[in-house]
Amino acid sequence: MTEPSAARAKGWGAWLAATLLSAAALAQNPAPTGNLYGTVLDESNQPLPGVTVTLLGPGAAQTATTAPNGDFRFLNLSPGDYSVTLERSGFQTVRRDVALALGGNAVLSITLPVAAAAESVTVQAEEVAFDTRVTETGQTFNRKALDTIPTTRDPWAILRQVPGVLVANMNVNGSASGVQSIFVGKGAHSDQNTYNLDGVAVTDMAATGSTPLYFDFDSFEDIEVVTGGSDPSLATPGVSLNMVTRRGTNQLRGSGRVYYFFPSSEGSADQAASYGSWDYGLEAGGPVWKDHIWLWAAGAANNIKGETVFLPDGQPFRSANKVHQWNAKLDAQLVPANTLTLFYNQFDKVFDGRNAGPERSLEAAWNQTTPSSAYKAEDSQVLSQKVFASVYFSYLSGDFTLSPVGGLDQQADVDADYVWHNSYLFARSRRPQQQAGATVSGFFDTGKLGHELKFGFGYRHTRADSLSVWPGDQLVGYEYSGLAAVTRTANTKYEMNYYDTYLGDTIRAGNLTINAGLRFDYQQGKNLPSSVAANPVFGELLPAVNYPGDPGFPITWRSVVPRIGATYALGKERKTVVRASYARFANQLGSEIFNSNAFPGPATLYYHWTDTNGNHRVDPAEVDTSPANLAGSNYVNPLDTASSVSINQIAPDLKPPVTDEFIVGAERQIFSDLSASIAYTHRSARNLEFPWYPFPPHGGQPIPGVTRSDYEYAGNATGAATDANGFTVSFDEPYYALTNCPAPCAGIVIANRPDYSMLFDGVELQVIKRLSHGWSLRAGFSYNDWRQSVGAGGIIDPNNLRGGTNASGGVVEPAGRLAGDSGSFINSKWQFNVSGTVVLPLEVIAAANFFGRQGFPTLYFVRTFTLDALKRDPIRLQIGDVDAYRNTDVYELDLHLERAFHIGPRFTITPAVDCFNVVNSHTILQRAGAVGNYDVTTGTPVFKQNPTFNDPAERLSDRTFRLGARISF
Numbered sequence: 001m002t003e004p005s006a007a008r009a010k011g012w013g014a015w016l017a018a019t020l021l022s023a024a025a026l027a028q029n030p031a032p033t034g035n036l037y038g039t040v041l042d043e044s045n046q047p048l049p050g051v052t053v054t055l056l057g058p059g060a061a062q063t064a065t066t067a068p069n070g071d072f073r074f075l076n077l078s079p080g081d082y083s084v085t086l087e088r089s090g091f092q093t094v095r096r097d098v099a100l101a102l103g104g105n106a107v108l109s110i111t112l113p114v115a116a117a118a119e120s121v122t123v124q125a126e127e128v129a130f131d132t133r134v135t136e137t138g139q140t141f142n143r144k145a146l147d148t149i150p151t152t153r154d155p156w157a158i159l160r161q162v163p164g165v166l167v168a169n170m171n172v173n174g175s176a177s178g179v180q181s182i183f184v185g186k187g188a189h190s191d192q193n194t195y196n197l198d199g200v201a202v203t204d205m206a207a208t209g210s211t212p213l214y215f216d217f218d219s220f221e222d223i224e225v226v227t228g229g230s231d232p233s234l235a236t237p238g239v240s241l242n243m244v245t246r247r248g249t250n251q252l253r254g255s256g257r258v259y260y261f262f263p264s265s266e267g268s269a270d271q272a273a274s275y276g277s278w279d280y281g282l283e284a285g286g287p288v289w290k291d292h293i294w295l296w297a298a299g300a301a302n303n304i305k306g307e308t309v310f311l312p313d314g315q316p317f318r319s320a321n322k323v324h325q326w327n328a329k330l331d332a333q334l335v336p337a338n339t340l341t342l343f344y345n346q347f348d349k350v351f352d353g354r355n356a357g358p359e360r361s362l363e364a365a366w367n368q369t370t371p372s373s374a375y376k377a378e379d380s381q382v383l384s385q386k387v388f389a390s391v392y393f394s395y396l397s398g399d400f401t402l403s404p405v406g407g408l409d410q411q412a413d414v415d416a417d418y419v420w421h422n423s424y425l426f427a428r429s430r431r432p433q434q435q436a437g438a439t440v441s442g443f444f445d446t447g448k449l450g451h452e453l454k455f456g457f458g459y460r461h462t463r464a465d466s467l468s469v470w471p472g473d474q475l476v477g478y479e480y481s482g483l484a485a486v487t488r489t490a491n492t493k494y495e496m497n498y499y500d501t502y503l504g505d506t507i508r509a510g511n512l513t514i515n516a517g518l519r520f521d522y523q524q525g526k527n528l529p530s531s532v533a534a535n536p537v538f539g540e541l542l543p544a545v546n547y548p549g550d551p552g553f554p555i556t557w558r559s560v561v562p563r564i565g566a567t568y569a570l571g572k573e574r575k576t577v578v579r580a581s582y583a584r585f586a587n588q589l590g591s592e593i594f595n596s597n598a599f600p601g602p603a604t605l606y607y608h609w610t611d612t613n614g615n616h617r618v619d620p621a622e623v624d625t626s627p628a629n630l631a632g633s634n635y636v637n638p639l640d641t642a643s644s645v646s647i648n649q650i651a652p653d654l655k656p657p658v659t660d661e662f663i664v665g666a667e668r669q670i671f672s673d674l675s676a677s678i679a680y681t682h683r684s685a686r687n688l689e690f691p692w693y694p695f696p697p698h699g700g701q702p703i704p705g706v707t708r709s710d711y712e713y714a715g716n717a718t719g720a721a722t723d724a725n726g727f728t729v730s731f732d733e734p735y736y737a738l739t740n741c742p743a744p745c746a747g748i749v750i751a752n753r754p755d756y757s758m759l760f761d762g763v764e765l766q767v768i769k770r771l772s773h774g775w776s777l778r779a780g781f782s783y784n785d786w787r788q789s790v791g792a793g794g795i796i797d798p799n800n801l802r803g804g805t806n807a808s809g810g811v812v813e814p815a816g817r818l819a820g821d822s823g824s825f826i827n828s829k830w831q832f833n834v835s836g837t838v839v840l841p842l843e844v845i846a847a848a849n850f851f852g853r854q855g856f857p858t859l860y861f862v863r864t865f866t867l868d869a870l871k872r873d874p875i876r877l878q879i880g881d882v883d884a885y886r887n888t889d890v891y892e893l894d895l896h897l898e899r900a901f902h903i904g905p906r907f908t909i910t911p912a913v914d915c916f917n918v919v920n921s922h923t924i925l926q927r928a929g930a931v932g933n934y935d936v937t938t939g940t941p942v943f944k945q946n947p948t949f950n951d952p953a954e955r956l957s958d959r960t961f962r963l964g965a966r967i968s969f
Contacts, residue, residue: 281325519563676765
């Protein structure tokens, strides 16, 4: 064997051994770190081997030696500021400072001059080359940007600054910082979004697209948002929000802060003032054993007063949201080649009066408690200069309870105006997750090609135990429809397993870099045994049931998805890079198992009812429970209420939805600190499931045994509604009645939707200037064309259902209060965000953020009451298509001003003031979309306009100020 062949074999052997050793570790998520790559050249531009490279930064000093091609690397580094020193006999010693971002690769090209007569250290200006390994789209925000750019200090405010990401919430005055906002990116629904905190997946798999945690904004070192690309570690087509907390270093450092949001003025008749909110906390870290063990910890609290809302009786009300967070991180490097990290996060939220408002009286609102915690242990090992491995284990608890303010003794009631009174549904859920993961990276050369091989293998186990029950005697009165509901507790238990593995190779050949990878996902879920008690009043109607659960895993998804990308650096200086990538993504398994449970929600039988004594409650004597008086059912087989078989069915050929993505783009380094980029993204999604919205029974998902032929044209809903300002919506919408519904005419089928696809085409532009020469800039613009193609085979219920379920054209993401008259639907063709800072004399820093987007659609609809097989509920007919009516375009300008005052050599106090919605705009964000009721049940069609038709349901909050101060040492 020749010497080069032996070396390659040895490199392959080391990589293979590390890979096999890592197979006992199980799962990976986006790493909470970054990497530093470099090439050292002499003055004739030739590679310089044998250079000693010393890296100083947050942890212990690390050293490496350049390879024959002049390359060196440091992997799995904490985000932060580093110093690289290069030394070799006969050459000058050179030092280069570099900032490393979360999830990023800092790439250095350094020239070592020949040694001068006098020994010296040359400090070169920071200049980072383009990272040709990356084909992903998105943005990363470092600590300085998080501190200075005026935001409401929560991750959802950061998401709004990323091209291609649309966020439902416009949180001007911080009153919504304790409530998670729905967001979408690049044509993927919100249930495909993922959250990662310090490398731990903290997505709530029982409510995919959300997280059981809230976050201490000052604990973050970096926030990375990824919207697409060919990295094989990316699991879903949704937005990936990756956050990493600070860590201890060899210097004792810390900070404390307090911020206060002042009450906003009353700028409009329909939006009263919000009361002030507090944000305060402490964080500190330093060495326990210098160069070996470091500790960092933080504690924070937010006391958030919600915006004033008006209750049904006209009285103002402000919810109270109290959030507490604790974080701690221990880093240990007892030997140079090994790093151990232990991480702890604890969070609790107490939200009093959640969802109180015009449609929910105070007693029908919730008091929410959400204690949750996360634990992680990670060990990283440098096996050689060419092999690196990392393994972690983590546990996440996600608990919450929603208790009605009215208590569990009072019966809930909804009056003739669709307003809830007395009490509401009680819900409690426990959602623990266990995870483990490993990655191995190996480096080797084949001829002139350089390879970076990366392997990941993963496992996550999630479980959900959820209980929900209507209060009192579990009877509910619906006065608006003349129905009484007899209910039974829901007790849902299920588990899901996620396995994944990937293999990727980054191949470099001169100016060309190719990323090729393959990912395999294995997902399964099943329901677990549980039981429910009988209805306390009508036990003969809804008796106790024991559910054995699933004998195996009724849903098992296997997906093999390829990833490939390429970048090419133009010219000798490589200041322009062109990129292209292809990726396939499989959706993550979410609510499918939950919906197939025997108890996905409280079992309900609806009976025609008259409140004879006018006491606004269902008295047992008022309910005729004869079969002839049964008006409908939900979550139960009305023909066999003692059955333990779910009325919802899983299609036997259910497949995971998949998305194919193509990205092409280019980036130009205009100056060393200024770059501009453009990217075009095309996505095509197929195997998508019938939509969960609108809600059953007149919903997007088919009823078992029902086909398109079972619906017949029944007439047109016609009429017009005019608001107080003279705005009129006229409608003439056909509606279809379900004429044949096989017994028991209940439940849904969870199935892929044939003859249906979802498409996205978007362009994003970015200009980024890092902070230097006294100023910084981050500007982004995106054009988003999100649409669907619906063929005849994809339509079961042909009604033009609210949400555009059955029409080709634009796609919307439901958000907000959808059960009532209003409701926000996300879709904007364009969006931009421009932020920047400037350093003024006397160390004054001024910053601004200017945001704008197209107004979201208002989906006007008419409730159509018919005499079909689903007469219990009205058909919510959408008027026109989803783009027919839009709210006004939204613009918001925010400003920030701060000044640092130094107290001795160690302490700095920085007072700051922010102004949000500077121009005091009161743009309407959503309106009441219900035009009224169209009733044909009496024989003669009657239209009654909704008195709140087109009323503003949400406006941009009034101008407000935040005053705060930070002390750091």
